[in-house]
Structure formats: C-alpha cells, structure tokens
Amino acid sequence: MTMYAAIIYSADVDYSAPEHAEEMAEYGAFSMAAAHAIRGGAALFPTATATTVRASGKGGEIVTSDGPYAETKEALTGFFLLEADDLDAAIALAAQIPAAWNGAVEVRPVVPMMG
Amino acid sequence: MSHDAAAPGPEETLVALVRDAGRDVLASLAREVGDLALAEDAVQDAVLRALDRWPVDGVPDRPAAWLRVVARNRARDLVRAESRREAREERAHREDLVTGRHSAAPAHDQEDPMSSSYPGHFPEGPDEIPPEVLHDDLLRLLFTCCHPSLAPASQVALALRTLCGLSEEEIARALLSTPDAVAKRLVRTRQKIRAAGIPYKVPSEAELPQRWAAVLTTVYLLLNEGYSATAGPDLVRPALLEQALRLAGLLHALRPDDVGACALLALGLLQDSRRAERLDDDGVPKLLADQDRSRWDRAAIRAGSELVTAGLRLSTAGAPVDRYLAQAAIAACHALAPDYAATDWDAIVSWYDALLVTDPSPVVALNRAVALAERDGAEAGLTAVLAVPGLERYPLWHATQAVLLRRLGREEEAARADARAAALPLPEPTRRLLDPAG
Numbered sequence: 001m002t003m004y005a006a007i008i009y010s011a012d013v014d015y016s017a018p019e020h021a022e023e024m025a026e027y028g029a030f031s032m033a034a035a036h037a038i039r040g041g042a043a044l045f046p047t048a049t050a051t052t053v054r055a056s057g058k059g060g061e062i063v064t065s066d067g068p069y070a071e072t073k074e075a076l077t078g079f080f081l082l083e084a085d086d087l088d089a090a091i092a093l094a095a096q097i098p099a100a101w102n103g104a105v106e107v108r109p110v111v112p113m114m115g
Numbered sequence: 116m117s118h119d120a121a122a123p124g125p126e127e128t129l130v131a132l133v134r135d136a137g138r139d140v141l142a143s144l145a146r147e148v149g150d151l152a153l154a155e156d157a158v159q160d161a162v163l164r165a166l167d168r169w170p171v172d173g174v175p176d177r178p179a180a181w182l183r184v185v186a187r188n189r190a191r192d193l194v195r196a197e198s199r200r201e202a203r204e205e206r207a208h209r210e211d212l213v214t215g216r217h218s219a220a221p222a223h224d225q226e227d228p229m230s231s232s233y234p235g236h237f238p239e240g241p242d243e244i245p246p247e248v249l250h251d252d253l254l255r256l257l258f259t260c261c262h263p264s265l266a267p268a269s270q271v272a273l274a275l276r277t278l279c280g281l282s283e284e285e286i287a288r289a290l291l292s293t294p295d296a297v298a299k300r301l302v303r304t305r306q307k308i309r310a311a312g313i314p315y316k317v318p319s320e321a322e323l324p325q326r327w328a329a330v331l332t333t334v335y336l337l338l339n340e341g342y343s344a345t346a347g348p349d350l351v352r353p354a355l356l357e358q359a360l361r362l363a364g365l366l367h368a369l370r371p372d373d374v375g376a377c378a379l380l381a382l383g384l385l386q387d388s389r390r391a392e393r394l395d396d397d398g399v400p401k402l403l404a405d406q407d408r409s410r411w412d413r414a415a416i417r418a419g420s421e422l423v424t425a426g427l428r429l430s431t432a433g434a435p436v437d438r439y440l441a442q443a444a445i446a447a448c449h450a451l452a453p454d455y456a457a458t459d460w461d462a463i464v465s466w467y468d469a470l471l472v473t474d475p476s477p478v479v480a481l482n483r484a485v486a487l488a489e490r491d492g493a494e495a496g497l498t499a500v501l502a503v504p505g506l507e508r509y510p511l512w513h514a515t516q517a518v519l520l521r522r523l524g525r526e527e528e529a530a531r532a533d534a535r536a537a538a539l540p541l542p543e544p545t546r547r548l549l550d551p552a553g
Contacts, residue, residue, distance in 0.1 A: 002312040086314035087264060088322070109310045 003039065003110040004082045004090040010103030012046050012075035026098040034082070034093055041080035047071075074103050081110065129169060134280035136179040137162045140186050141277055142252035143244045145315055148190055151259060152305040153197075155277060157190035158182070162280065180242040187240060254317045254369055261330040262313050269304040270333045271340075272297055278365065279358040289355040290340075331375045334362045335439065338379065342386045356387055367422075374429045378439035381422035385446035388415035404455040416450040423447045441470035460490035477505045481512060493522040510539040 015024055024043070031038060047068040054063045068075065080097065084090040087107070094105040137158050145154040161182045175181040244252065260274040268290075275281045275289060283301065287294040307313070318326040341356030360383045366376040392406040426440045436444075445466045452458040467483035480503045488496020497519040506512035513536035520529035 004312075084312075086312040086316075087262075088314050088316075088318070090312070091264070107311075109312060 001083050001085060002087075002090070003112070004084060004087075004094075005106075005108050005110055006041075006080040006082050006090070006094045006097060007076060007106040007108065008078040008080075008097060008099040008103065009072070009074040009106065010077045010099040012048075012077065014046050015043050015077065016045070023098060023102070030096055030098065034080075034096065037082045037084055037093055039081040039083050041078065043078040044076065046077075047075045077103075126170075129174070130166070132174065132178055133162050133165045133169070133182070136182050137165075137280045138256075138278055139179050139244070139249055139253070140182045142256040143183070143240070143249060144186055144190060145259075146252055146255060147187075147240050148194070149315065151256075151277070151308060151315060153190060153193055154186075155305075157186045157193060160189045161186035177243070179244075183240075183242050183244075250369060251317060253365065255315050257330055257365070257369070258318060258326055259308065259313060259315050261326075261333045262308075263326070263329050264311065264313060265304060265307065267333065267336060269300055269307075271337060272300050273304050274333060274337070274362065275358060276301060278362060281358065285354070289358065327370075327373070327375070330366065331379060331439065334359060334366060334379055335382075337362065338383045338386070342383075353390065356383070356390070359383060360387060372429060374426050374437045375439055377422050377426040377429060378437050378443045381419045381426060381443035382439055382446055384415045384419035384422070385443060385450050388412040388419065388450055403449060408454065411450065416447075419443065420447045420451060435472045436466075436469040438470060438473040441466050441473070445470070458489065460486055464490055477503050478509070481506060481509075481515065485515060488519055493519045497523070508539060510536040512536075513539070 013020060027043065031041075050066075050068045052065045052067065052069050054065075055061065056063065077099070082090055082093050084093060090107050094100060094107045097105050099105050140161070141154055141158040144158060145151045148154055148157075164185055165178070165182060169175070169178075256277060257274075260277060261270050265273070271290070272286055275286045276283075281289065283294045283297045286292075287297045290297070317323075337355065337359035341353075341359045360380070363376070363380040363383045366373070367380045370376050388411050389406065391410045391412070392401060392408075395401050423440065423443050426437065426443065430437065430440065445463055448459050448463045448466065463486045464483060467479065467486055470479055471483065481500065484496055484499035484503060487499045497516065500512065500515050500519065503512065513532045517529045517532035517536065520526075520532060
C-alpha cells in the first residue's frame with residue numbers, strides 16, 4: 001500500500017459559506033464512499049486568508065507576506081490523504097473527488113516516514 | 116523485422132536475438148522482483164555478457180534461458196548490494212542522531228525513493244517461462260511503459276529502452292536528443308514508476324480499451340517519427356522505424372484479433388515499403404509521383420495489404436473505421452497502384468472520408484482535398500483546400516494551394532502562395548513531443 005496526497009485545485013471561494021453547502025455535501029458523500037481509503041484531509045479557507053511565511057535562516061528573522069505562495073486561476077483548496085494499492089487505484093479514487101470535474105486533482109505519492 | 120535489400124550480417128542477427136531474448140527475460144524478471152529498474156539493470160548486464168560471450172562460445176541452445184539465469188543471478192547480487200548499502204546508511208543515520216552530526220548522505224541518496232523497498236528474499240524461478248505467462252509479462256511491460264501518467268516522451272524513451280533494448284546512446288540518436296538528456300529522462304521516469312506506484316500489471320477489463328488505445332498511440336507516434344521526421348537532416352530514420360515496426364509486430368502478436376494493432380503493423384510495413392525511394396540522392400523528399408515503384412519493397416507491401424484485409428475482417432460492421440486502419444488502407448491504395456496515374460483516387464477519397472469521422476483534423480481534411488484534386492481536377496481540389504479552416508500557419512496548406520493554382524495557370528497567385536509557405540517555419544509537432552529535453 002502506498003500513501004497518496006490528492007491535492008485539490010478548484011475555485012478560490014469560501015467553501016464554508018452557505019451558498020457552497022451543496023458542493024460540501026458532495027465532498028461529504030465522497031468521504032463516506034471512500035472512507036476505507038481516506039487517512040486524512042482538510043478543506044482550506046480561500047487564498048485571501050493565506051499568509052506566506054519565510055525566515056532569513058533557521059531561527060532568523062521572520063518575513064511574512066499576504067496571500068498564497070503562488071497565484072493561480074485554480075487555487076489549492078484542500079487535500080485528502082489516500083491509501084491505495086497502486087497509482088491506478090489512487091487515480092480511480094481521485095476521479096471521484098468533486099474537484100476532478102470542477103477543477104483538478106493532483107495525485108502525488110507521500111514520502112514514507114523513516115523509522 | 117528488417118526489410119532492407121541486404122540481409123543482416125551475423126553480428127546484427129546476434130544483436131537482434133539478444134535484444135528479443137533480453138526483452139522477454141526483462142518482462143518476466145520485472146514481475147519476479149517487482150521492480151522494473153532493478154530488472155533492467157540486471158538484464159542489461161546479462162545482455163552485455165551475452166554480446167561478449169556468444170560470439171566466442173557460440174549461441175546457447177536456449178538463448179532466453181541462458182540470459183534468464185545470468186540476469187536472475189545478477190539481480191540477486193544487486194539486491195544483496197542494495198540491502199548492504201541500506202544497512203550501512205541506516206547505521207550511519209543512527210550514529211548521526213546519537214552524535215548530533217548532520218553529515219547526511221548525498222542529496223541524491225535522500226531523494227532516492229528506491230530505498231527500503233527491496234524484498235529481503237529473492238524468488239527462485241524456472242529458466243523457461245510458459246508462453247501464456249510470457250505473453251502476460253510482455254503485456255505488463257507494455258502497459259507500464261505506456262502508462263497514461265507518463266509523458267509521451269517518457270513513454271517512448273522507456274519503450275525503446277525496455278521493449279526494444281536500445282542503449283541510451285541509441286535512443287538519443289533515434290530521438291535526435293543527447294545521451295545525457297535521455298539518461299535524465301529515464302531516471303525521472305523510473306523514479307516516478309517506483310515512487311508513484313505505477314503498477315506492473317495488465318489493466319482490468321474495464322480499463323483495458325482506454326489503456327490499449329494509449330499503447331497504440333505511443334507506437335503510432337514512434338512509427339510516424341521514424342517515417343517522417345518533420346524537419347531536420349534525415350527525413351527517414353531507419354533505426355527508429357525498425358524499432359517501431361518491431362513494437363507494432365509485438366502488439367499484433369500479443370493481440371492478433373485487435374483491429375488497431377493489425378492496422379498499425381500494416382501502416383508501418385506499407386510506409387516502410389517506400390523507404391528506398393523516399394529521398395533523392397541529395398536527401399530531398401521525392402513526391403509519390405516521382406518515385407520508382409520497382410524499388411518499393413514488394414514483400415512489405417504484400418504483408419501490409421494482407422493485414423489491411425485482416426483488419427477489415429476484424430472490424431465491426433457499421434461502426435466507424437479504426438483510424439489507423441483507414442490510414443493503412445490509404446497507404447495500401449498507393450502501394451498497390453502500378454503507377455501514379457493509375458492510383459484509385461476514388462477509393463482514397465472514401466478512406467479519407469472514413470478517417471475524418473474518427474479524426475476530424477484540418478490536416479486530414481487537407482490530405483483529402485489533395486486526393487480530391489487528383490480525382491475531380493485542380494479547381495475542385497482548390498475549393499476543398501480553401502475550405503479547410505485553421506491552417507493559416509501550416510506551410511503545406513499554402514504550398515498545396517500554389518501547386519493547384521499553377522495547374523490552373525494562375526501563376527501570380529501561385530507565386531504569392533509559395534511566398535506565404537516559405538515564410539512559415541516547418542511544423543515540428545512530433546519533434547516537440549518526442550524531444551526528451553522538452
């Protein structure tokens with residue numbers, strides 16, 4: 001089994017707002033259907049709420065800037081951690097995430113934690 | 116599968132034998148060790164040993180079995196060396212933690228997703244693989260190389276490496292790239308296969324049609340690239356074409372009832388039948404009308420035409436014609452015509468109509484217009500050419516207009532069309548796709 005991050009790119013909106021309740025319900029349905037494979041995940045507030053943090057070195061001066069690291073048309077709005085047999089299985093799961101048809105889902109293998 | 120006039124020498128026969136046997140051995144060994152990259156290394160070493168020993172000792176009775184034993188032993192050594200290396204690194208890592216040092220291993224070792232994935236044990240296997248098992252092993256290898264999550268250029272490079280047994284230098288020459296760029300691409304590709312968990316398996320019944328289509332596309336790309344490098348010094352790259360034909364032959368052998376595989380092999384054979392006449396002495400492409408048809412390869416034409424017939428027999432009545440089969444049928448119409456004037460343009464136009472159903476692209480429409488001009492005259496052809504949208508940047512669209520305008524005696528307009536064509540760069544769609552640096 002391999003752990004995959006299914007990184008969700010979709011419209012940069014506040015998914016906690018009532019007008020997006022229907023989409024969130026779709027995500028809820030996916031979470032139920034894929035519960036056997038889901039090991040974690042989160043939906044994120046819009047990029048307008050993001051703060052990018054850099055430090056001038058370990059323990060050094062902290063520099064923050066408003067907004068996300070990269071501005072794109074479709075923003076990183078959430079992710080799932082999925083456990084699957086192989087990439088084909090992970091792709092099949094990712095294709096059921098609503099963003100697959102409302103945006104895009106990037107599937108990436110997760111580096112296993114050492115010992 | 117060479118169709119050269121000259122028979123291959125003993126050395127080439129040996130190389131071909133080692134390559135074919137090496138491919139079979141690789142396909143099964145990858146399944147046994149569950150690791151394509153490791154299997155590749157082992158088989159490459161075994162192949163080198165064979166090329167070294169066989170000319171001296173003679174070819175063994177069962178070449179594949181010989182290679183299999185040598186490759187398996189080599190794989191076992193590699194696994195042992197790897198686990199020793201891992202144990203050493205783990206010890207070093209622990210010592211670092213204890214002493215608080217951060218003299219970590221070199222960066223490429225840390226990024227290496229291969230570590231800790233080798234099995235501790237090693238399978239003992241037979242030195243003969245039953246044909247039906249080998250059949251599935253080859254399919255597995257094919258589907259892994261042509262996995263849709265790999266970029267087309269990576270698929271092509273990996274297929275040439277694993278299924279055709281080409282070296283990095285040979286792949287670079289075939290794809291007009293550098294050995295360094297090819298090596299880098301292959302490393303990245305293997306890393307993705309392993310880290311992302313691209314499975315070494317035949318897809319499920321449900322996924323199969325789509326995945327098989329992806330395999331056909333990759334081999335089609337290779338055939339096209341081998342036959343018509345769109346720009347550059349060598350318009351025909353025999354080495355690449357030969358490998359593409361071998362792959363098409365493999366697809367057909369693995370799935371003899373598949374229309375697409377049948378058609379691809381037919382298309383490859385028919386295109387390759389004209390190899391001796393494609394270029395003039397200065398390396399400039401010769402028009403079909405100017406080629407000496409007595410120098411076309413009759414055996415390839417016969418084999419190709421028979422495959423077109425077989426493909427038509429396999430096709431579902433009433434369904435749209437397979438796109439590769441329509442192209443092969445067009446190639447067969449040209450190949451079977453005794454001379455240019457006697458070409459069955461009516462049949463060719465019909466095949467283009469069929470092709471447009473599955474591939475409604477402007478370039479296909481342009482080719483149909485050219486055939487139409489031969490059948491119905493330059494006036495009708497020109498009208499059809501001008502009706503094709505979206506080719507303003509395509510030099511052949513303007514060049515074709517020039518040819519037809521000249522036939523109609525409209526010299527001034529023809530000269531202007533020629534000038535427009537000359538001002539545009541030659542298209543390089545497949546080149547861009549296949550350039551491993553891109």
